[in-house]
Amino acid sequence: MPRPTAAQFSYGSATVVFSALAMLLLFRTESGIGVAAVCTAALALGLLVAMALPARTKAVRKATATSTAARTHRTIEDIEIATAQRERVGEHSLHR
Template sequence: MPRPTTAQLAYGSCTVILSTLAMLLLSQTSSGVGITVIALSALALGLLVALTVPLPKPAPKPASRTVARSTASTTAPAPTPAAVESEAVREPVHERTGS
């Protein structure tokens, strides 16, 4: 499971604190059950906000690597030593003529 980002922690914490204060002031409750319900609902709301904060997108892969791989697969294989020797034999021989 990935760790939460700084933005997720900040948004979630602010949501919990502000929603708890707002609900307590608006409901004007003083009972223990009412405060518990408000606190739990504020925690759930803060968790929801923290999870819906957009995560940073992964960096795009460099295009140069993809191009290098695609061109490498289309090039001809390196010649074998036997092929190099056979080409060397095919070259014209320059001999001196006897005078």
């Protein structure tokens, strides 16, 4: 079983806290059973948000993997061109 990421912890925790506060203010419950039901619903919603997060991040990683490789490849070519230009400039300065 994979370990939860920091993003999962933060999104899930924030969802639990804010949804619990929103539901408590919305329903204006005063009984212990009502508060327990709201807290249980908030916890379930937080778990749902935390578990749904990896599906989005995997899709983002997959989409950026090719563009990162392409940028790295271009960067290596740019470095090789710049190195060749510096070598040519160095050769010209030696002949003077």
